[in-house]
Amino acid sequence: MLPISPYHRSLWVRNIFLGLFALGLIAVLFKLGFGYKQITLYKQAKAFYEQKNLLQAEETFSRAHDMAFLSYGDDEWNSIMFQLASIRTELEGLQQQSRAAILEKKVAEIGAVYEQYQAVKKNYQNQKDVPAMFFQQLSARLGMDKSFSDYYLNALQTAKAQAQSNLEKENYQDESFIETLLAVPDEYYGGKKKKQAELTALFQNYEKTKLRKLIASAPFEEVITKTATSIRHYEKLGIETDWLVGQLEKYALAEIKEVIRSKDLSAFVDMAAAYRKIEDVLSSDSPVLDSITRYLDGKLKQAEQYIKSFEFTxxxxxxxxxxxxxxxxxxxxxxxxxxxxxxxxxxxxxxxxDRTFTDTLSGTDRWGAKLYAFGLSEADHRLYFAAKMPNDSVLYLDQSLDVDLKTAKAKIDDKLGSKEKPVIIVSASGKERANAYAAFSPNLTKESLKKSFSVEADELSVEDSEHVILKNAVGKGENEIALFKLEDNGLAYIEKLADLEQSSEETTEGTGSGEAPSPADSSTEATDQPSPATQKTDVFAGPGEEYEKIGQVAADGSFQVIADLNGWYQIVFDGKEGWIRATESTP
Incomplete structure (x- = not known):
């Protein structure tokens, strides 16, 4: 590589400096040109301003200011231009928002933009200075007032048409016209009072017509539910609804009074329950709710009277x-x-x-139970026993029966055992003897229904709490009148009281010999001798002498005992029911 001479080096340096100088000169000339253009724009803006053409003045000033090369004019004029630029930015922003909201049909957003625009407009409306004039010129160019006017006038027309269409088609799913009409500014109605009057008349006509058509075609619950929904809607929008509540109350009161007059309790309950669900839209002194409450109270008192008359069902x-x-x-x-x-x-x-019981007996305060009942079931050959205990729990027991249920009779014998814990004796037709007997001892503590004995005999009589006399029993005691003792494993033979043949002869011939009958004979005669037919006992309509006396029955037991209550027996006699006092002589 050849070395660079000093001459060539100085030549290159000179050329570089000349290039830089040329570039600098071009930049200066370029800046001078832009500066001249900026000054020209400033001057044009000033001229437009002086001509009161504020829109052109602001636009030209903004273009000049954006060049950012020079500052021009006095501070006061520049401040005015900056203020006008701020107004333009605000108005153009509102215009964009309104266009977007109108395009998307967002009623609430349109109303918000409209209120902002009116606030800005009011701020400049009464001013006579440059900003007010600029606002008027720019607003007119952007067409803000016309845009809102076109939208709201069209919204008014469309909303009213929708209300009418709903009534004609009887389709009330879409009621957005209510919000639309409320959103239209007062000035489009001619002022606040005129708006209120017009909308009140429109809404009342709409709702009253809708209510009439609903009443004609829909059931009660649908009418009140849809009307209550409308009331809630109006209240949410801040619209007074007393007139609509009054219409609803008038209709509902007439309907409920009609079902009360017709004594249709089921319909009354359904209607009253549905009406109470809309209680939130009703006044505290609602005549319909008051009518419902009074009729309900009357029915509850009627139920109390049924109970006092023992009509429990x-x-x-x-x-x-x-x-x-x-x-x-x-x-x-x-x-x-x-x-x-x-x-x-x-x-x-x-x-x-679902089970049918025969020979049912019931009562109180036995076997340690507050209440008890037992009955025979022929379907499955069982004795069923129920007891309500002192702690209000209910105990159920049952035991199989080996007697003929078609002829079976059940009774309580409080001589065999005790009055508090008697024995239940079931008697029926026997296979080998006239009668078959089965005895049961309820033990509620052990939750058991123990079979005390089962025997066939011609007759059975109770001597005391432990002994019975059987006439011609099957097995031990056959052809005898014999004494038996009730033990844990059944009846135990004690002794013969008389031969069956001897007893029959004595019964036939009497005791004409003058000899005193033996204890056994006396006992047998007492067993076989019927109660005097002349002995009568009064029958009352209820368990007490304060009830009406409805007849008399013979004390020989020619009636069926079906209940035992506080010293009184409920019986069936002559095909009807009554009550007799329980005494030792009562079977």
Missing amino acids: KARELYEQLNPLQDTATLLSDLNKLWLEYDPARLLQLRYP
Whole structure:
């Protein structure tokens, strides 16, 4: 590589400096040109300003200012131009927002932009200075007022048409016209008062017409539900709804009074329950709710009267029907307690509703139970026993029977055992003797129904708490009148009291010899001798002498005992029911 001479080096340096100088000169000339153009724009802007052409002035000033080469004009004029640029930015921003909201049909956003625009407009409306004039010119160019006017006038027309269409088609799914009409500014109605008057008339006509058509075509619950929905809608929008509530109350009161007059309790309950669901839109002194409450109270008192008259089934049915209006669970529980006390036999009915019982007996305060009931079931040859314990629990027991259930009779014998813990004796037609007997001893502590004995004999009589006399028993005691003792494993033969033939002869011939009968003979005669037919006992309509006397029955037991309550027996005689006092002579 050849070395660079000093001459060439100095030549290159000179050329570089000349190039840089040329570039600098071009930059200066370029800046001078832009500066001249900027000054020219500033001057044009000043001229437009002086001509009151503020839009052109602001636009030209903004173009000059954007060049950012020179500052021009006095500070006051520049400040005015900057203020006008700020107004343009604000208005153009509102214009963009309004266009987007109108395009997307966002009623609330359109209203918000409109309010902002009106606030800005009001700020400059009464001013006479340059910013106010510029606002008016720019607003007119952007067409802000016309844009809002076109939108709201069209919205008014469309909303009113939608309301009319809903009524004609009886389709009320879309009621957005309400919000649209409320969103239209007051000035499009001619002022706030005119707007309020026009919308009140429109809404009332719409809702009253809708209510009439609903009443004509829809059931009660649908009418009140849809009307209540409208009331909530209006209240949410801040619209007074007393007029609509009044229309609803008038309709509902007439409908509910009609079902009350027709005594259609089921319809009343359904309507009242539906109406209470819209209680939030009603006044505290609603005549319909008051009517519902008064009628409900009357029905509850009617149920109480049923209970006092021992018509428990009617009372229960009434409580169950009223339950949708008022929680009657406690009332039903109290009713069942009273009903069980009055008729303990229901203990079996409650547990075995599909089973038929014959010869049912019931009562109170035996075997350690508050209430008890037992009955015979021919379907499965069993004795069923139920007891309500002191802690209100219910115990159920059952035991198989080996007697003819078609002829079976059950009774409580408190001589065999004790009055508090008597023995249940079931008697029926026997296979080898006239009668078959089965005795049972309930032991509620051990939850058992023990079979005390099972025997066939022509007759059975109870001597005391441990002994019975059997006439012609099968097995030990055959052809005898014999004494037996009740033991844990059944009846134990004790002694013969008389031969069966001898007893028959004495019965036929009498004791004409003058000899005193033996104890055995006396006992047998007492067993066989019927009660005097002339002995009568009064029958009352209820368990007490305060009830009406409804007849008399012979004390020989020609009636069926079906319940035992506080010293009174409920019986069936002559095909009807009554109550007699329980005495030692009562069978």
